[in-house]
Amino acid sequence: MLTRKTSEPFWWLLFAAGGMVAALLVPVHLLVQGLAVPLGWTSISHARMLALAAQPLVKLYLFALIALPLYHWAHRFRFILEDLGLRGLRTPIALLSYGAAVLGTVATLWVLWRI
Amino acid sequence: MTEETMTLEVTRYRPGHDREPRTESFTVPYRKDWVVLDALNHIKDRIDGTLSYRWSCRMGVCGSCGMMVNGVPKLTCAAFLRDYRPGPIRVGPLANFPVIRDLVIALDDFMEKLRRVKPWIIRAVEKPVADGEYLQTPAQLDAYKQFSMCINCMLCYAACPVYGLEPAFVGPAAIALAYRYNLDSRDEGYRLREPVLSEAVGVWECTFVGECSVVCPKGVDPAAAIQRSKLAGATDWLLSMIMPWGGRR
Numbered sequence: 001m002l003t004r005k006t007s008e009p010f011w012w013l014l015f016a017a018g019g020m021v022a023a024l025l026v027p028v029h030l031l032v033q034g035l036a037v038p039l040g041w042t043s044i045s046h047a048r049m050l051a052l053a054a055q056p057l058v059k060l061y062l063f064a065l066i067a068l069p070l071y072h073w074a075h076r077f078r079f080i081l082e083d084l085g086l087r088g089l090r091t092p093i094a095l096l097s098y099g100a101a102v103l104g105t106v107a108t109l110w111v112l113w114r115i
Numbered sequence: 116m117t118e119e120t121m122t123l124e125v126t127r128y129r130p131g132h133d134r135e136p137r138t139e140s141f142t143v144p145y146r147k148d149w150v151v152l153d154a155l156n157h158i159k160d161r162i163d164g165t166l167s168y169r170w171s172c173r174m175g176v177c178g179s180c181g182m183m184v185n186g187v188p189k190l191t192c193a194a195f196l197r198d199y200r201p202g203p204i205r206v207g208p209l210a211n212f213p214v215i216r217d218l219v220i221a222l223d224d225f226m227e228k229l230r231r232v233k234p235w236i237i238r239a240v241e242k243p244v245a246d247g248e249y250l251q252t253p254a255q256l257d258a259y260k261q262f263s264m265c266i267n268c269m270l271c272y273a274a275c276p277v278y279g280l281e282p283a284f285v286g287p288a289a290i291a292l293a294y295r296y297n298l299d300s301r302d303e304g305y306r307l308r309e310p311v312l313s314e315a316v317g318v319w320e321c322t323f324v325g326e327c328s329v330v331c332p333k334g335v336d337p338a339a340a341i342q343r344s345k346l347a348g349a350t351d352w353l354l355s356m357i358m359p360w361g362g363r364r
Contacts, residue, residue, distance in 0.1 A: 008319035009352035079322040
């Protein structure tokens with residue numbers, strides 16, 4: 001069965017990868033960039049963080065960190081709407097959800113490109 | 116001393132007579148060792164012989180006495196009256212299924228799905244009986260054992276909101292049983308079951324609500340079977356993308 005009638009595995013893999021990133025990596029950044037730095041537990045200057053973010057490997061990391069959870073959100077959001085009974089609108093819901101994630105991905109690329 | 120009693124609010128539906136299901140209350144004796152099924156048998160024997168419901172073994176093995184008890188799918192042979200004191204207890208037919216009469220639901224949809232996933236051992240070439248048994252290590256048995264405990268009681272279908280919304284969904288028990296045979300070291304039928312599971316209404320329809328595993332009276336975890344089948348399906352898909360000439364598990 002090599003020809004698939006459904007694109008679900010593709011979106012599900014992005015959803016699964018995004019879930020891993022959201023569960024394991026996002027909390028670290030919430031703690032560091034969201035709490036530790038603003039509350040002065042540690043001091044990392046803006047210039048130093050920016051210099052770090054300019055490294056190609058760090059950019060790749062940031063891309064995965066930001067873009068993948070968007071697909072996790074999109075997949076969940078799509079199925080929440082479907083589970084709420086909007087099954088007649090399956091195609092537009094999927095287009096809107098994944099479309100928003102794709103837009104977010106492009107925006108992430110744009111921002112990272114400009115650093 | 117007056118006898119302690121409990122009230123059962125039972126859903127009744129007689130095709131041809133009732134336009135829609137209605138509720139009828141029955142007062143039954145309370146015994147601390149009675150289950151809901153005992154109370155239903157009491158009603159049928161002593162109060163109203165027309166009450167219809169399925170049951171057989173009374174010991175959580177046959178899977179026929181599944182009903183909604185206070186809105187939760189339960190085997191009525193394992194739902195003790197004492198856990199619902201002081202009552203009343205609402206007893207209805209399993210949710211998400213068409214009702215034939217009173218508490219009896221139509222099984223056809225589930226039976227058809229069960230057949231479709233081929234829940235039996237498939238061999239490319241069957242070896243002759245004279246060659247002896249197919250041997251299995253304890254570890255190979257453990258791999259699938261919990262999924263083999265399914266008794267086809269369909270409580271998981273009654274609990275699944277996705278099945279309620281999309282009747283074409285293959286559903287928890289059928290997927291768990293497909294997974295059970297896929298995991299069996301003696302089985303060679305993965306490729307035959309895979310088309311059914313990889314359909315949009317196969318594993319991909321599941322949104323991992325997880326209620327199927329919560330209500331299972333036999334400790335089976337259909338939700339896990341479905342999520343792991345998704346991973347297997349996604350791996351297949353990825354391999355077929357990377358190696359279109361034959362990327363197969």
